Amino acid sequence: xxxxxxxTPVLIILLLLYCAKKKVNCYGTFAEGAKGxxxxxxxVLPFLVAIFVAIQLFKxxxxxxxxxxxxxPVMEFIGIPKExxxxxxxxxxxxxxxxxxxEQIYSTYGPDTYIARCASVIMGSSETIFYVATIxxxxxxxxxxxxxxxxxxxxxxxxxxxxxxxxxxx
Amino acid sequence: MRKIxxxxxxxxxxxxxxxxxxxxxxxxMNAGSDAITLVIKLLGIYAVWLGIIAxxxxxxxxxxxxNLLEPLIDWLFGKTDKDTKKYIALNMSANILxxxxxxxxxxxxxxxxxxxxxxxxxxxxxxxxxxxxxATSIQLIPTTILGLRAQYGSASSSDIILPTLIATxxxxxxxxxxxxxxxxxxxRWKDK
Numbered sequence: 001x002x003x004x005x006x007x008t009p010v011l012i013i014l015l016l017l018y019c020a021k022k023k024v025n026c027y028g029t030f031a032e033g034a035k036g037x038x039x040x041x042x043x044v045l046p047f048l049v050a051i052f053v054a055i056q057l058f059k060x061x062x063x064x065x066x067x068x069x070x071x072x073p074v075m076e077f078i079g080i081p082k083e084x085x086x087x088x089x090x091x092x093x094x095x096x097x098x099x100x101x102x103e104q105i106y107s108t109y110g111p112d113t114y115i116a117r118c119a120s121v122i123m124g125s126s127e128t129i130f131y132v133a134t135i136x137x138x139x140x141x142x143x144x145x146x147x148x149x150x151x152x153x154x155x156x157x158x159x160x161x162x163x164x165x166x167x168x169x170x
Numbered sequence: 171m172r173k174i175x176x177x178x179x180x181x182x183x184x185x186x187x188x189x190x191x192x193x194x195x196x197x198x199m200n201a202g203s204d205a206i207t208l209v210i211k212l213l214g215i216y217a218v219w220l221g222i223i224a225x226x227x228x229x230x231x232x233x234x235x236x237n238l239l240e241p242l243i244d245w246l247f248g249k250t251d252k253d254t255k256k257y258i259a260l261n262m263s264a265n266i267l268x269x270x271x272x273x274x275x276x277x278x279x280x281x282x283x284x285x286x287x288x289x290x291x292x293x294x295x296x297x298x299x300x301x302x303x304x305a306t307s308i309q310l311i312p313t314t315i316l317g318l319r320a321q322y323g324s325a326s327s328s329d330i331i332l333p334t335l336i337a338t339x340x341x342x343x344x345x346x347x348x349x350x351x352x353x354x355x356x357x358r359w360k361d362k
Binding site: 005007008011012015016018019022024025026029030031032033034035036037038040041044045048049050051052053054055056057058059060061062063099102103106107110111112116117120121122123124125126127129130132133134135136137139140141142143144145146147148149151152154155156158159160162163166167170 | 171172174175178179181182183185186189190193194196197198200201202204205206208209212213214216217218219220221222223224225226227228229230231267268269274275277278281282285288289290291292293294297298300301302304305306307309311312313314315318319322323324325326327329330332333334336337338340341342344345348349352356
């Protein structure tokens with residue numbers, strides 16, 4: 001059993017009790033809030049389709065593997081096993097895609113090997129950068145992102161290097 | 171983002187012309203329906219989270235949270251209005267608690283507020299900061315991965331918690347510092 005499974009339900013229970021104390025109409029407020037999801041999803045959908053098309057094409061055309069092969073010597077030089085390059089390239093684009101690669105690594109190498117542990121830490125410490133940027137900016141007037149994507153990628157790469165380093169020691 | 175998208179689609183389609191032209195339209199259609207499937211799933215998830223967030227808001231808790239995190243928010247995002255601060259506070263809490271799906275609705279509301287203040291086609295430093303914090307999310311416990319490792323028969327699935335925490339802290343702190351640095355460089359450039 002993991003402690004983490006308790007966090008969310010306990011917080012929601014506390015929230016409900018607090019709302020009751022403050023005499024908030026819980027049922028009505030919850031429903032009113034949930035209504036906002038419809039507009040949110042409609043707003044996000046076109047951008048999601050666009051980014052999915054790009055990712056799918058990139059994968060089907062074999063460019064992912066090509067880029068992975070291209071980068072793996074560099075990755076190895078900075079201490080990241082080459083088996084993880086594909087994971088690191090897919091990770092900023094697609095959560096489900098990278099999860100599939102992670103499962104592949106688990107079944108090929110076993111979940112307790114150095115490679116698999118590195119992969120777990122990389123997966124756990126990073127996010128789908130392009131997805132976040134696309135969705136968050138879908139409703140804004142501002143479209144020019146300046147240095148946001150490079151900074152996110154550099155931070156992500158740094159955490160991957162640290163991940164492999166820490167896994168080697170611990 | 172525009173450039174990356176254009177390049178990815180163009181390069182992939184050109185490659186597919188030589189490799190497997192039939193696949194190109196198939197892949198695009200599949201991607202479209204995948205996106206719809208995801209949105210329908212997200213609709214349910216967001217509805218629940220937005221409902222819960224509405225409760226947090228109505229009970230006055232979000233204001234308390236915003237007041238608590240105010241020094242941090244002021245340092246990271248500069249001057250913002252009260253409402254935006256509230257959503258930033260909620261977004262950061264959701265990030266830290268690992269409620270990934272609660273991050274998006276709160277983050278988007280915060281982003282709308284920041285965008286209104288910015289009112290330009292170029293993103294403000296505060297908006298970039300919000301993206302970076304969400305893109306390098308600090309997560310206390312990576313629940314999905316723990317579950318997956320256990321499923322594959324790991325002897326001690328939780329031994330990655332500490333390394334993950336170290337790596338994610340490094341990425342978030344580095345991200346924040348880089349944004350601060352880039353903003354300063356840009357300002358100096360503009361002043362010249």
